[in-house]
Amino acid sequence: MRKVVQNSSLISPLLSVAPMIDWTDRHCRYFHRQLSPNALVYTEMITTGAVLHGDLDKLLGYSDCEHPIALQLGGSEPEDLAKSAKIGEDYGYDEINLNCGCPSERVQKGSFGACLMREPDLVANCIKSMQDAVSVPVTVKCRIGIDDSEDYPFLETFVEKIAATGCAKFIIHARKAWLKGLSPKENREIPPLRYDIAALLKKNHPDLTIILNGGVNTLEMIDGLMPDFDGFMIGREAYQNPWYLAELEHKLFGTPLPDRYAIVAHMAEYIESRRISAGMPIHSTTRHMLGLFNGLRGAKKWRQTLGGEAHAASSAQSLFDVALAHLIGEEAA
Numbered sequence: 001m002r003k004v005v006q007n008s009s010l011i012s013p014l015l016s017v018a019p020m021i022d023w024t025d026r027h028c029r030y031f032h033r034q035l036s037p038n039a040l041v042y043t044e045m046i047t048t049g050a051v052l053h054g055d056l057d058k059l060l061g062y063s064d065c066e067h068p069i070a071l072q073l074g075g076s077e078p079e080d081l082a083k084s085a086k087i088g089e090d091y092g093y094d095e096i097n098l099n100c101g102c103p104s105e106r107v108q109k110g111s112f113g114a115c116l117m118r119e120p121d122l123v124a125n126c127i128k129s130m131q132d133a134v135s136v137p138v139t140v141k142c143r144i145g146i147d148d149s150e151d152y153p154f155l156e157t158f159v160e161k162i163a164a165t166g167c168a169k170f171i172i173h174a175r176k177a178w179l180k181g182l183s184p185k186e187n188r189e190i191p192p193l194r195y196d197i198a199a200l201l202k203k204n205h206p207d208l209t210i211i212l213n214g215g216v217n218t219l220e221m222i223d224g225l226m227p228d229f230d231g232f233m234i235g236r237e238a239y240q241n242p243w244y245l246a247e248l249e250h251k252l253f254g255t256p257l258p259d260r261y262a263i264v265a266h267m268a269e270y271i272e273s274r275r276i277s278a279g280m281p282i283h284s285t286t287r288h289m290l291g292l293f294n295g296l297r298g299a300k301k302w303r304q305t306l307g308g309e310a311h312a313a314s315s316a317q318s319l320f321d322v323a324l325a326h327l328i329g330e331e332a333a
Contacts, residue, residue: 011040012038012040013040013209013211013231014038014231015234016211016231016232017036017040018235019042020044021044021045024041024042025044029041029066031289032242032245034267035243035245041068041069041070042070042071042097044072046072046073047112048073052083056091060087061091067092071085072141073088073098074102074112078129078130079129081098081129081130082129082132085133089134089135095138096138096139097140098130098139098140099112100112100113100116100141101114101141103178103184114142114179115146115179117143117146120157123161124162127162128165137169139170140167140169140171141170142170142171142172142173143172143175144176144198145176145197146177146178147179147180151197152197152201159201168207168208168209169211170201171233174193174194174195174212174214174215175191177191188214193215202228210229211231211233212229213232213234217237219247222251222252232248239291242294243293246258260292263292265320267316271285275315282311283310285316290303296327299327301323301327301330305323306319
C-alpha cells in the first residue's frame with residue numbers, strides 16, 4: 001500500500017544517520033527518531049535483487065514516525081535500479097540513495113558499491129533511470145576515491161558526470177576505499193580522512209548539496225567543519241553513543257534535549273506493541289539501545305542487563321525496570 005511521502009523540500013540537509021548494514025533496521029531507526037526528530041534516517045543498503053524478488057514488507061516496512069526516511073539501494077543495472085526506486089517511492093520513502101561507497105568483496109562481486117566510482121558514466125545512467133522512474137530526490141553516497149585514485153580531480157570528474165543528470169545531493173565519505181587488501185571495518189579506519197578534498201568539492205560546486213560523512217564525532221568538530229559543508233551524516237558514533245545524536249539535534253535545530261527515561265518508557269511501549277502484533281523478539285530492539293546512557297554512572301550495568309537478559313525477559317518493561325534499577329543504584333552509590 002502506498003504511503004504518504006514527506007515534502008522533500010522540508011527535509012533538512014543538516015543532519016542524517018548513515019546506512020549501516022546489520023544496524024540501521026527499522027527498530028534502530030525508530031529509536032533514533034526519539035533522539036532526533038529532524039535527522040534524515042537511512043535504511044541499511046538493500047540490493048535491487050532483494051527488492052525485486054524479496055519480501056517487501058519485511059525489507060521496506062517502517063513506522064510512520066521514521067519520516068524523513070531514505071532508502072539506500074545497491075545495484076548497477078539501470079533498469080533494476082529504476083524498478084527498485086519506484087517500489088521504494090510507492091512505499092513512501094522520501095529519498096532514494098545509490099550506494100557507491102561500500103568496499104566489501106561481496107558487494108564488489110555484484111559490481112556495485114565503491115567499485116562504481118570507476119564507472120561514472122554507468123552511475124550517471126543509473127541515476128538518470130532512477131530519476132525518470134520517481135519524483136522523490138535521487139542521491140549518491142560515495143568515497144573520495146578508490147585504491148590509488150584519491151586526488152581531487154578523480155572525485156570531481158565522478159561527481160560532475162552524475163550532477164549533469166540533475167542529481168544535486170552527494171554524501172561524501174571522506175576516506176578513499178581500498179578494494180583489495182582491507183576489510184570493510186579496516187576501510188572505515190585505516191585510509192586517512194581527507195576533509196579538505198570534500199570541502200574543495202563544495203567550494204567549487206556551491207550549487208550542489210554536499211554532506212560530509214566519516215569520523216565526525218564531537219560537537220567541536222561540527223563547529224569547525226560547518227562553514228565548509230551543507231550538513232553531516234553520522235554513522236558509528238550515532239549508533240554506539242546515541243546521546244550524541246540528541247546533542248547534535250539540539251545544536252543544529254535548537255530542539256530541547258529529550259529525557260532519557262521518557263525515551264526508555266516509549267521504547268517499552270513500542271517493543272510490546274511489535275512483540276504482540278508481529279512476534280518481534282525483545283532483543284531485536286534493545287540491542288540498539290545499549291549506548292543510551294553512555295557517559296553516566298551505571299551505564300555499564302545498563303549495557304550488561306540489556307545485553308545479557310533480553311532473551312529471557314518476559315516483557316520489555318520488566319527488562320527496563322531491572323536495568324534502570326541497576327543504573328540508578330550505581331548513580332546513587
